[in-house]
Amino acid sequence: MKCVVLLLSLLSVGRSAPVSSCDTLINPITVSTEEILGKWIYVGGSSDLPGSRSFGFLLTSVWLNLTTTANSNVLNILQTQRINGDCSSMTYNVIFENSAMLIKEPFYLKDVFLPTGCSDCLLAYEEVISGKDTFTSLLLFSRKTNVSPDVVERLKKQAECLQMSSPIMMDPNNEICPDNLPPSDGLSALNSLFENKMAHRVARVLDVLFDVFVNW
Ligand SMILES: *[C@@H]1O[C@H](CO)[C@@H](O)[C@H](O)[C@H]1NC(C)=O
Numbered sequence: 367m368k369c370v371v372l373l374l375s376l377l378s379v380g381r382s383a384p385v386s387s388c389d390t391l392i393n394p395i396t397v398s399t400e401e402i403l404g405k406w407i408y409v410g411g412s413s414d415l416p417g418s419r420s421f422g423f424l425l426t427s428v429w430l431n432l433t434t435t436a437n438s439n440v441l442n443i444l445q446t447q448r449i450n451g452d453c454s455s456m457t458y459n460v461i462f463e464n465s466a467m468l469i470k471e472p473f474y475l476k477d478v479f480l481p482t483g484c485s486d487c488l489l490a491y492e493e494v495i496s497g498k499d500t501f502t503s504l505l506l507f508s509r510k511t512n513v514s515p516d517v518v519e520r521l522k523k524q525a526e527c528l529q530m531s532s533p534i535m536m537d538p539n540n541e542i543c544p545d546n547l548p549p550s551d552g553l554s555a556l557n558s559l560f561e562n563k564m565a566h567r568v569a570r571v572l573d574v575l576f577d578v579f580v581n582w
Pocket residue numbers: 404405431432433545
C-alpha cells in the first residue's frame with residue numbers, strides 16, 4: 367500500500383514537471399542598470415501587434431542604445447531600424463526601476479526581463495496598453511547579431527509557455543544601420559503605430575493569413 371502511494375506521488379511529480387519548468391522560464395529576473403546599458407541588437411521574438419507577422423519581413427534589423435540621463439531612474443533609448451531597406455532612428459525616455467522598464471504616457475508600456483540561455487542576451491516581455499488595446503511582445507536582444515540554436519529553442523518554449531505565437535528570428539546576415547542617423551521623437555512614432563486602428567484591422571487579417579499559408 368505504501369508502495370502504491372509512493373508510486374502515485376512520483377507520477378504526479380512527473381506530471382507537474384512541465385508546469386514548473388514554464389515557471390522557471392517565464393519568471394522575471396532582476397536586471398541592474400549597468401547590465402542593461404549599451405548597444406543591443408534585436409535577434410527575434412513574437413508579438414501580437416497587428417502586422418508584426420505579415421509585415422515583419424520588411425523590418426530587417428533593429429538595434430538599441432541604452433544610455434543614462436541626468437535622472438537616475440530614467441534611461442534614454444536610441445532605436446535604429448531598417449524598414450524596407452531604409453534606416454531610421456528614434457529616441458525616447460523610459461523609467462527603469464525594480465528591474466522593469468516603464469512608459470506611462472501617451473501609452474502605457476511595461477517591460478520585464480526573463481531568463482535567457484546566454485550571458486550576453488536580454489529577453490523582454492513587453493505589455494503595451496493603448497486606449498482599449500493591449501499588445502504583448504517577447505523580444506530577444508543580444509550583444510551580437512546571432513545566438514546559438516539552444517537559445518532559440520528556449521525562446522520558442524518561453525513563447526509557448528506564455529501562449530504566444532512562435533517567434534520569428536531575424537536573419538543574422540542582414541546589414542544593421544549605421545549609428546549616426548538623426549533621431550526623431552520615438553514616443554509619437556510609437557503612439558501612432560499603436561493607435562492606428564484602421565491599419566490594425568487590415569494587418570490582423572494579413573497576420574492570420576500569414577500564419578495559415580506561410581508560417582505553418
Ligand atoms: C551609445 O551611447 C553612448 C553614450 O552616448 C555612446 O558613447 C556610444 O557610442 C553609443 N553607441 C552607439 C552604437 O551608438
